[in-house]
Amino acid sequence: MPDRAKVLEMRHITKRFPGVVANDDVGLDLEEGEVHALLGENGAGKSTLMNILYGLYHPDEGEILIRGKPVRLGSPNAAIEAGVGMVHQHFMLIPVMTVTENIVLAQEPTTAGILLDTREAERRVQELSDRYGLAVDPRARVEEISVGQQQRVEILKALYREADILVLDEPTAVLTPQEAGELFEVLRGLTERGKSIIFISHKLNEVLEVADRITVLRRGKLIETLPAAGATEESLARLMVGREVLLRVAKTPAHPAEPLLEVRALRVIDDRGIEKVRGVSFEVRAGEIVGIAGIDGNGQTELIDAMTGLQHVESGSVHVGGQDVTTESAHGHLEAGLGHIPEDRQRRGLVLEYSIAENIALHDFRSPPASRFGWLFPRRLVERARGLIREFDVRGGGPTTRAGGLSGGNQQKVVLAREIDRNPKVLIAAQPTRGLDVGAIEFVHRRLIEERDEGRGILLVSLELDEVLSLSDRVLVMFEGEIAGEFPPTASEEELGIAMTGGRRSGVAA
Ligand code: ADP
Ligand code: MG
Numbered sequence: 001m002p003d004r005a006k007v008l009e010m011r012h013i014t015k016r017f018p019g020v021v022a023n024d025d026v027g028l029d030l031e032e033g034e035v036h037a038l039l040g041e042n043g044a045g046k047s048t049l050m051n052i053l054y055g056l057y058h059p060d061e062g063e064i065l066i067r068g069k070p071v072r073l074g075s076p077n078a079a080i081e082a083g084v085g086m087v088h089q090h091f092m093l094i095p096v097m098t099v100t101e102n103i104v105l106a107q108e109p110t111t112a113g114i115l116l117d118t119r120e121a122e123r124r125v126q127e128l129s130d131r132y133g134l135a136v137d138p139r140a141r142v143e144e145i146s147v148g149q150q151q152r153v154e155i156l157k158a159l160y161r162e163a164d165i166l167v168l169d170e171p172t173a174v175l176t177p178q179e180a181g182e183l184f185e186v187l188r189g190l191t192e193r194g195k196s197i198i199f200i201s202h203k204l205n206e207v208l209e210v211a212d213r214i215t216v217l218r219r220g221k222l223i224e225t226l227p228a229a230g231a232t233e234e235s236l237a238r239l240m241v242g243r244e245v246l247l248r249v250a251k252t253p254a255h256p257a258e259p260l261l262e263v264r265a266l267r268v269i270d271d272r273g274i275e276k277v278r279g280v281s282f283e284v285r286a287g288e289i290v291g292i293a294g295i296d297g298n299g300q301t302e303l304i305d306a307m308t309g310l311q312h313v314e315s316g317s318v319h320v321g322g323q324d325v326t327t328e329s330a331h332g333h334l335e336a337g338l339g340h341i342p343e344d345r346q347r348r349g350l351v352l353e354y355s356i357a358e359n360i361a362l363h364d365f366r367s368p369p370a371s372r373f374g375w376l377f378p379r380r381l382v383e384r385a386r387g388l389i390r391e392f393d394v395r396g397g398g399p400t401t402r403a404g405g406l407s408g409g410n411q412q413k414v415v416l417a418r419e420i421d422r423n424p425k426v427l428i429a430a431q432p433t434r435g436l437d438v439g440a441i442e443f444v445h446r447r448l449i450e451e452r453d454e455g456r457g458i459l460l461v462s463l464e465l466d467e468v469l470s471l472s473d474r475v476l477v478m479f480e481g482e483i484a485g486e487f488p489p490t491a492s493e494e495e496l497g498i499a500m501t502g503g504r505r506s507g508v509a510a
Contacts, residue, residue, distance in 0.1 A: 005067070355403065
């Protein structure tokens, strides 16, 4: 490879927060025209390093050079001035304004506020969007365009301010597989025109697809910078986690038996009168994992809430183990044999102020062995918690530790332990690995398969397509409140992606 100019060098960067060294003597360099991926688990220090580059944090030690010259990036304005643009995970756009207004006003909020030459601004935005292949309509209002297009507006905002170093923080988290593919095209186009890109991700396949080089961080430390060519998902996972990781759960074919969860023509209407679940029917049998894929907001949450007694069912029915629970309370669902790993573990899964032991006893502290004849037996709660902490490999505390003090992955293990220990017939797992690191994901996946093999019926609802495909025995796609198709786990992400966007109705709803 010919020597390319270094547009950015971060040297010996150290940043301490109380109790943690977020960046510990980290170095990173960026060559002109490359995509450099920053890879690491949650908490590895990726965002901290980028926030330093964007002038949001000041490093305790280290220096930054842009095109060979030392710079002081004391504020985002200074970073923009130095040519650094940042596309945050959460877009900073004003929905009621047009694409052009959002792009231009970010630049000159005061001078352009009143006297914006709209025509001229639109022309410049159009010109930029043509040059870099970022198709968006400059006159469209942001609230009318797709999430993928909003992301392009954020990229255009940075380009409009003449950024030549672009940082994208987990940009594909909000995209469909098709949109992610389009984004990669855009990134390639940008690098061909001399832009240099830092791409943050925890998804190994994406990093391999889009990056020229990869820098791996682990617990604040630089582990390695390596070329993407020659790297594999396995080798990257090992660098990221520090040990061998099973990326694909080993899984034997399912032997589904009797139906344990039966959902018939279910309809749910939300408080604003909108029909969110529009006649959904399916079943989950003993010994199988049924996955529900879909883009966020297509009725998955309302479906789960209705199936677990947290939301009123307009019509249709839900049976658990043959018992009609349609109008039962949440507690009635639990009694009937339903376990629920909720998507919002901090709000619905756990009481953060309670101890691990109390959280484990949450559903059944009124029944034996924890309590008998109105007497509580705290020691039994603690003993039981201790056993489950061991079995579920919960790290970072004992039975009396506050749940809120655990990391996300360990909190999730507590929820899993509680729900599985109740020996449910059906386990509904909603986004069970959201926000978890690779090690914890491996644990949760392995455990779900084991529970399937024990004969439970598992319903997995997830926004992560690769998770749905690798765990499920059958995949249902939800689109606009309906089941848009059923697929075998051998279906491609593209096929599912088409159904997820309503592009084609294929397969037969179960
Ligand atoms: P990543 O982006 O790789 O997930 P972060 O850079 O966000 O990681 O976090 C690295 C570490 O620094 C974590 O332990 C996190 O809790 C800590 N951290 C990040 N920002 C702050 C902050 N503003 N105050 C205290 N601790 C922080
Ligand atoms: Mg981050």
